[in-house]
Amino acid sequence: GRHSMLPRHVQRLGRDWITHWNGSQILALNSPVSSCMRWARHYPSWASFPLPISADFSANWRFPPFLGPWRQFLNSNWHLDNYTQSCCFHLPNPSMKSEGEEPLTKKRKLSGQDNASTPEQQTDLSDQKEVSCLSVAQNEEKHGSKKGTIKRHWEYFCQQSKTMKIAKNKGSDQSSTGSEAAFDFTVMSYNILSQNLLEDNSHLYRHCRQRLLIWTYRFPNILQEIKELDADVLCLQEVQEDHYRTEIKSSLESLGYHCEYKMRTGRKPDGCAICFKTSKFSLISSNPVEFFRRDIPLLDRDNVGLVLLLQPRFHCKANAAICIANTHLLYNPRRGDIKLTQLAMLLAEIASVAPQKDGSFCPIIICGDFNSVPGSPLYRFIKEGKLNYEGLAIGKVSGQEQFPRGQRILSIPIWPKKLGISQNCVYEIKQQPKEENAGEKLEAAKPDNTQKIAIASEKLSSKLRHHFKLSSVYSHYFPETGIPEVTTCHSRSAVTVDYIFYSAANDDTVDQPGVEDSFCEGLKLLGRLALVTEKDLWTVNGLPNEKNSSDHLPLLAEFRLIER
Numbered sequence: 001g002r003h004s005m006l007p008r009h010v011q012r013l014g015r016d017w018i019t020h021w022n023g024s025q026i027l028a029l030n031s032p033v034s035s036c037m038r039w040a041r042h043y044p045s046w047a048s049f050p051l052p053i054s055a056d057f058s059a060n061w062r063f064p065p066f067l068g069p070w071r072q073f074l075n076s077n078w079h080l081d082n083y084t085q086s087c088c089f090h091l092p093n094p095s096m097k098s099e100g101e102e103p104l105t106k107k108r109k110l111s112g113q114d115n116a117s118t119p120e121q122q123t124d125l126s127d128q129k130e131v132s133c134l135s136v137a138q139n140e141e142k143h144g145s146k147k148g149t150i151k152r153h154w155e156y157f158c159q160q161s162k163t164m165k166i167a168k169n170k171g172s173d174q175s176s177t178g179s180e181a182a183f184d185f186t187v188m189s190y191n192i193l194s195q196n197l198l199e200d201n202s203h204l205y206r207h208c209r210q211r212l213l214i215w216t217y218r219f220p221n222i223l224q225e226i227k228e229l230d231a232d233v234l235c236l237q238e239v240q241e242d243h244y245r246t247e248i249k250s251s252l253e254s255l256g257y258h259c260e261y262k263m264r265t266g267r268k269p270d271g272c273a274i275c276f277k278t279s280k281f282s283l284i285s286s287n288p289v290e291f292f293r294r295d296i297p298l299l300d301r302d303n304v305g306l307v308l309l310l311q312p313r314f315h316c317k318a319n320a321a322i323c324i325a326n327t328h329l330l331y332n333p334r335r336g337d338i339k340l341t342q343l344a345m346l347l348a349e350i351a352s353v354a355p356q357k358d359g360s361f362c363p364i365i366i367c368g369d370f371n372s373v374p375g376s377p378l379y380r381f382i383k384e385g386k387l388n389y390e391g392l393a394i395g396k397v398s399g400q401e402q403f404p405r406g407q408r409i410l411s412i413p414i415w416p417k418k419l420g421i422s423q424n425c426v427y428e429i430k431q432q433p434k435e436e437n438a439g440e441k442l443e444a445a446k447p448d449n450t451q452k453i454a455i456a457s458e459k460l461s462s463k464l465r466h467h468f469k470l471s472s473v474y475s476h477y478f479p480e481t482g483i484p485e486v487t488t489c490h491s492r493s494a495v496t497v498d499y500i501f502y503s504a505a506n507d508d509t510v511d512q513p514g515v516e517d518s519f520c521e522g523l524k525l526l527g528r529l530a531l532v533t534e535k536d537l538w539t540v541n542g543l544p545n546e547k548n549s550s551d552h553l554p555l556l557a558e559f560r561l562i563e564r
Helices: 032-039 071-075 119-143 159-169 195-200 215-229 241-254 336-353 377-384 438-444 449-459 534-538
Strands: 154-156 182-191 233-240 257-263 270-277 281-290 304-312 322-328 364-369 386-388 463-465 470-472 498-503 522-529 555-562
Touching: 182 215, 182 322, 182 364, 182 498, 195 233, 215 241, 233 241, 233 322, 233 364, 241 257, 241 270, 257 281, 257 304, 270 281, 270 304, 270 322, 281 336, 304 336, 322 336, 336 364, 336 377, 377 386, 377 470, 377 498, 498 522, 498 555
Parallel strands: 182 233, 322 364
Antiparallel strands: 154 522, 182 555, 233 270, 257 270, 281 304, 304 322, 364 498, 386 463, 470 498, 522 555
């Protein structure tokens, strides 16, 4: 045949291989890879033959299943970086027909997130990814190694912001201008990818080299990103509890941060953290939010939120405060009812923490992984302050699926009254009747039939509201091309699910309809760290990669606190 130089039993596998040949390079039995095979005590039937195959290990080469117990290789400290980079050796999993040959994919351990694709869909997705990996590898041959970095620039929204940032870099103090007192600060939102979740969902990272996925490689990269971006406030998601306790907290404290952490309920080993620089803020209160309710079947998931009230240390009134919230909503695309309820619980907690003495809310920033895409009903509810969900299918709430599988219509109301949260996303005040003359008062308070109908219709309203005036730091699309921005990218998707929402000062954005203007002061967006496109990310082999060790990108914005 065309590859007559190979042994016959290797030729039979040829239809499943994508191979580029370079006869000048030999992978022989005495090579380090073959030594690894001997160390693993496994000799393939063809191992005694020197194979004229050169492998592009930089294109995320993986041991095919017939090489035996390949997990032992992953746990050893062997590196393939020094091998040849001009050719490609790849064996796509979907083409393996024998049941014993296909490696087992780790199954999701998260309860209630059974949203696996059908075998046909998985094959299609995998085939597309294999083609993508091949084209990426071929592009490497033309343009060199993929060890580059994602280029992200800072976008300024006013010249004064740029001047202030330069002054900050020089170590100058902030200065107030005009009649307004100015307090500038930066906020980062970053899903750092829990190691446990990475390993439980390894099928999402088939495009990655295995050595890039171990925590000892990933954490120094993540910490370096945090150091370089130098945000005053960090909102981190998927912070694994044991790593937080042993490494993350102490590392961030050494950088001048105070850390607050809320672990997910149940047996979920990760959670949310908010860390702030003690040189810029002091802590007024820390308020964790658990979305699990044992007595409410709807709320059987272990997601959490965290709400801090911080006091700025400079250029502010004595009673000035900023509310910072962080959350990671449920992933399951088919459970929009749970997502909306979790969001309402977070907004209710914010509404209880952020009020000021004059009845208005202090400036608010909400960060997190909302597992919802721009333009979805959940996203519009956050920005517009209202949502009529009558007739809305639960699978369409987050917009994660183009053809949603959750077709059940949202119930009215979505959550039961005993949750204690109104349709306006605030805690309901429980009125306790007085003992004296309680019977007379209750009799007098009985509504007539007209009042009963009005109350019943109010209770069955399909309209959700909240009283915050929120804007998004990011635009979600590049204005010149209309191409979507991307905040997360792995083997199956590249979309925006991470956000920074903030309460804008009156002159910072166009008023949003349907939202009560209760902000006499607020935040002015000075700048943001630009996002990138999916194409940009695949030029560095997606996420995670050599330099970016999460499957999410950090979001970063600079704000100015505007006071009267």
